[in-house]
Amino acid sequence: METGTSKAPPRPLRVALAGVGTVGAGVVRLLDANARLIEARAGRAIRVVAVSARDRDKDRGVDLSPFAWCDDMTAMAARDDVDAVVELVGGADGPALTLARNAIAGGKALVTANKAMIAHHGLALGEAAEAAGVPLKFEAAVAGGIPIIKGLREGAAANAIDRVQGILNGTCNFILSTMEDTGRDFADVLAEAQAKGFAEADPTLDIEGIDAGHKLAILAAIAFGARLDLDHVSCEGIARVRAADIARARDLGFVIRLVGEADVEQSGSGGAARLLQRVRPCLVPRDHPLAHVDGPTNAVVAQGNYSGRLLFQGAGAGDGPTASAVVADLIDIARWAARNGSAGGDAGGETGGAFSIPVGALVAMAPAEPGERRGRTYIRFTVADRPGVLAEITAAMRDAEVSIESLIQQGEPDEAGEVLVAMVTHEGAERCVSEALRLLDGSASLTAAPLVMPILAA
Amino acid sequence: METGTSKAPPRPLRVALAGVGTVGAGVVRLLDANARLIEARAGRAIRVVAVSARDRDKDRGVDLSPFAWCDDMTAMAARDDVDAVVELVGGADGPALTLARNAIAGGKALVTANKAMIAHHGLALGEAAEAAGVPLKFEAAVAGGIPIIKGLREGAAANAIDRVQGILNGTCNFILSTMEDTGRDFADVLAEAQAKGFAEADPTLDIEGIDAGHKLAILAAIAFGARLDLDHVSCEGIARVRAADIARARDLGFVIRLVGEADVEQSGSGGAARLLQRVRPCLVPRDHPLAHVDGPTNAVVAQGNYSGRLLFQGAGAGDGPTASAVVADLIDIARWAARNGSAGGDAGGETGGAFSIPVGALVAMAPAEPGERRGRTYIRFTVADRPGVLAEITAAMRDAEVSIESLIQQGEPDEAGEVLVAMVTHEGAERCVSEALRLLDGSASLTAAPLVMPILAA
Numbered sequence: 001m002e003t004g005t006s007k008a009p010p011r012p013l014r015v016a017l018a019g020v021g022t023v024g025a026g027v028v029r030l031l032d033a034n035a036r037l038i039e040a041r042a043g044r045a046i047r048v049v050a051v052s053a054r055d056r057d058k059d060r061g062v063d064l065s066p067f068a069w070c071d072d073m074t075a076m077a078a079r080d081d082v083d084a085v086v087e088l089v090g091g092a093d094g095p096a097l098t099l100a101r102n103a104i105a106g107g108k109a110l111v112t113a114n115k116a117m118i119a120h121h122g123l124a125l126g127e128a129a130e131a132a133g134v135p136l137k138f139e140a141a142v143a144g145g146i147p148i149i150k151g152l153r154e155g156a157a158a159n160a161i162d163r164v165q166g167i168l169n170g171t172c173n174f175i176l177s178t179m180e181d182t183g184r185d186f187a188d189v190l191a192e193a194q195a196k197g198f199a200e201a202d203p204t205l206d207i208e209g210i211d212a213g214h215k216l217a218i219l220a221a222i223a224f225g226a227r228l229d230l231d232h233v234s235c236e237g238i239a240r241v242r243a244a245d246i247a248r249a250r251d252l253g254f255v256i257r258l259v260g261e262a263d264v265e266q267s268g269s270g271g272a273a274r275l276l277q278r279v280r281p282c283l284v285p286r287d288h289p290l291a292h293v294d295g296p297t298n299a300v301v302a303q304g305n306y307s308g309r310l311l312f313q314g315a316g317a318g319d320g321p322t323a324s325a326v327v328a329d330l331i332d333i334a335r336w337a338a339r340n341g342s343a344g345g346d347a348g349g350e351t352g353g354a355f356s357i358p359v360g361a362l363v364a365m366a367p368a369e370p371g372e373r374r375g376r377t378y379i380r381f382t383v384a385d386r387p388g389v390l391a392e393i394t395a396a397m398r399d400a401e402v403s404i405e406s407l408i409q410q411g412e413p414d415e416a417g418e419v420l421v422a423m424v425t426h427e428g429a430e431r432c433v434s435e436a437l438r439l440l441d442g443s444a445s446l447t448a449a450p451l452v453m454p455i456l457a458a
Numbered sequence: 459m460e461t462g463t464s465k466a467p468p469r470p471l472r473v474a475l476a477g478v479g480t481v482g483a484g485v486v487r488l489l490d491a492n493a494r495l496i497e498a499r500a501g502r503a504i505r506v507v508a509v510s511a512r513d514r515d516k517d518r519g520v521d522l523s524p525f526a527w528c529d530d531m532t533a534m535a536a537r538d539d540v541d542a543v544v545e546l547v548g549g550a551d552g553p554a555l556t557l558a559r560n561a562i563a564g565g566k567a568l569v570t571a572n573k574a575m576i577a578h579h580g581l582a583l584g585e586a587a588e589a590a591g592v593p594l595k596f597e598a599a600v601a602g603g604i605p606i607i608k609g610l611r612e613g614a615a616a617n618a619i620d621r622v623q624g625i626l627n628g629t630c631n632f633i634l635s636t637m638e639d640t641g642r643d644f645a646d647v648l649a650e651a652q653a654k655g656f657a658e659a660d661p662t663l664d665i666e667g668i669d670a671g672h673k674l675a676i677l678a679a680i681a682f683g684a685r686l687d688l689d690h691v692s693c694e695g696i697a698r699v700r701a702a703d704i705a706r707a708r709d710l711g712f713v714i715r716l717v718g719e720a721d722v723e724q725s726g727s728g729g730a731a732r733l734l735q736r737v738r739p740c741l742v743p744r745d746h747p748l749a750h751v752d753g754p755t756n757a758v759v760a761q762g763n764y765s766g767r768l769l770f771q772g773a774g775a776g777d778g779p780t781a782s783a784v785v786a787d788l789i790d791i792a793r794w795a796a797r798n799g800s801a802g803g804d805a806g807g808e809t810g811g812a813f814s815i816p817v818g819a820l821v822a823m824a825p826a827e828p829g830e831r832r833g834r835t836y837i838r839f840t841v842a843d844r845p846g847v848l849a850e851i852t853a854a855m856r857d858a859e860v861s862i863e864s865l866i867q868q869g870e871p872d873e874a875g876e877v878l879v880a881m882v883t884h885e886g887a888e889r890c891v892s893e894a895l896r897l898l899d900g901s902a903s904l905t906a907a908p909l910v911m912p913i914l915a916a
Contacts, residue, residue: 034763155605158488308603314769321766
């Protein structure tokens with residue numbers, strides 16, 4: 001690294017910030033509080049020069065007066081005094097996407113925390129960034145402050161990744177681990193999470209697993225070199241998990257977590273690669289690294305063919321952690337020019353494709369059919385309190401060739417007159433469980449659809 | 459990223475490999491097995507062109523015939539057909555250091571897994587690399603396959619790091635977790651670890667905490683921007699931990715792990731920063747992320763002022779994980795030239811200082827005096843089986859103002875006629891515990907030096 005004192009100091013990386021909510025204010029605070037060390041590490045200062053947000057007069061707890069105010073955020077992309085645009089507006093489309101496109105087309109580096117936009121439009125934005133020769137970075141879009149994009153894209157870059165598993169939604173993890181700690185039921189804990197700000201007023205995107213699905217699709221593209229395919233992420237949420245399920249899982253040595261899981265299978269000899277992407281509540285054995293992830297924490301496990309299993313864990317959301325990820329991206333962008341003593345507004349130190357390889361080299365993979373996958377499964381039935389119910393269920397299991405490892409029937413019906421029957425299967429093909437449930441579909445014995453959760457292998 | 463088809467494909471990154479033991483053979487295998495994806499991710503191929511090792515004829519399970527053989531490894535540094543030298547010879551000094559110096563002086567990028575060399579000579583090598591404008595990278599030197607150097611240097615780069623804690627020696631962790639699982643004693647488990655290849659024939663560097671100390675010193679320099687200071691890493695090993703200590707710790711809700719811990723304190727108002735670096739067996743509460751690190755696994759926790767607590771975990775050693783880290787460094791080096799369509803033998807995509815900031819900017823910090831640090835402590839005495847011993851110990855605690863939270867005395871003397879007395883203190887200053895032990899020093903009641911282990915805060 002050449003830092004000869006005879007040279008002029010490198011020019012700061014000049015940043016335009018679109019969206020100054022909690023995360024945007026966090027970025028402003030972080031860049032101020034850690035300015036000296038950031039300049040030392042990046043080799044040049046990183047300075048906000050322009051900001052844009054909906055309401056100029058709102059008190060955000062940070063002083064925005066040093067920065068140029070832009071009423072029209074998309075105009076920031078055209079400013080000559082901006083090297084990098086940070087998009088924190090949110091939303092898959094609309095102003096965020098317009099800004100992103102304009103920034104890239106205008107030759108600016110783009111940094112975003114917007115998982116929905118990257119999950120929906122990441123390939124198009126990545127191609128545009130390649131064409132323009134500018135970095136597109138989104139560390140903050142997945143798992144908050146955890147450097148998991150960097151971990152997969154660079155840290156594990158030498159490996160063929162066999163599988164990615166992650167706890168990718170802090171709201172769901174807070175709810176599930178609070179249910180576990182307190183024995184309270186879902187609706188009750190959700191209300192508390194909303195009161196505490198851990199869950200949105202409309203929590204659908206979180207509790208239905210959709211937000212985790214966005215993140216999983218992004219991780220899968222990077223890990224496997226697959227074209228990002230949000231349409232084939234199957235998402236099942238946590239709203240149907242009951243305190244009774246968590247108690248039974250605990251008795252069996254498991255915790256319940258919402259896990260996003262992706263892998264690639266080769267179908268047959270020389271067959272095309274197929275991508276499996278699923279977000280589901282799972283039973284996690286206590287010796288699995290994801291079993292100890294509590295509260296609003298996120299974690300990702302990546303299985304590399306040489307590295308073995310890597311775990312990355314940290315805060316999945318919040319202004320501080322998210323700002324940490326945004327600014328890490330900015331430091332990557334700032335770094336190269338510093339090394340070369342350049343004072344130019346170049347694209348900086350960022351190297352390689354946004355998804356690790358060029359978008360055009362990502363492989364379009366058909367979705368995998370998981371029916372032949374083998375594993376153990378937890379199935380909980382909500383049944384009427386009458387004779388013959390167990391016989392009907394166990395007959396369906398037998399007919400579908402599902403082998404039952406253990407079965408627990410609650411002693412007494414609950415206040416709603418329902419009885420819960422929980423079972424764990426021996427290892428078997430997933431399609432057999434599906435077939436058993438098909439046989440029971442429409443049965444008068446069942447008062448609600450069964451809840452099926454896979455048991456992760458240790 | 460510009461990958462225009464009209465351009466000639468970028469030239470491969472040409473690598474010379476010094477040392478072809480298990481890790482070196484792993485690098486050769488990895489570069490072959492994952493060649494296509496590495497080329498896609500790096501934007502150009504990474505090819506071994508020359509190798510050097512002690513014995514040309516040894517069967518290493520990999521075919522070295524495609525590569526130029528160099529009898530004199532230091533001559534590899536002068537080869538015109540080499541862009542990067544990978545040093546896997548080992549040893550802090552000697553041929554490894556000569557090769558490293560020559561490679562850097564010859565304008566080659568240097569990648570090494572050699573923690574002892576980096577811990578002893580990292581600053582000088584870093585300065586040489588800056589002067590020569592070449593990358594110096596050592597991801598594999600710390601925590602095997604875990605990308606922790608990258609995690610601190612880049613992933614957490616936006617943060618002031620408050621503290622680093624790590625399980626940095628797989629041998630010790632294997633021994634301690636096996637003692638825990640089996641109830642067997644240290645010497646017995648060490649012998650098994652040696653038989654299984656998890657421990658060296660001479661295990662001193664591992665079990666005395668020296669190897670972990672090397673790694674801790676490297677992490678501390680990067681995390682805190684401190685001049686690497688191996689001389690002031692205090693190391694205490696695990697040889698005195700007994701199965702009885704582990705059992706008692708478990709009863710109290712803790713596991714025992716060898717933990718390296720570093721932080722920076724500001725002494726007084728405007729005082730100079732002081733660096734604390736310690737490797738010690740510690741009692742780790744079950745809700746601490748390091749409590750679930752078993753077997754030969756490593757893990758590092760970094761506390762950032764914006765990111766919060768980040769955990770990185772994975773295999774701490776082995777040919778595959780170490781090769782994964784070595785090749786990740788090579789991919790970083792290869793990447794930039796690809797983006798720019800350059801076919802040159804330039805220093806590539808690597809950006810920033812080896813220790814995150816230029817060596818000249820690292821701050822020389824005096825060692826911290828930990829006496830005023832407060833915490834809870836586990837103390838185990840080995841005492842003679844006679845009256846008055848407990849009174850003597852507890853009087854010393856009282857006189858030194860150590861407040862005892864719990865005390866367990868074993869019922870019967872063991873076969874050696876010894877009785878173990880274990881206590882846990884309330885939170886208090888470390889110097890008080892030291893003072894109590896000073897008061898007891900030379901006492902005829904104690905048959906061996908007490909074993910003192912701190913209790914980590916959750």
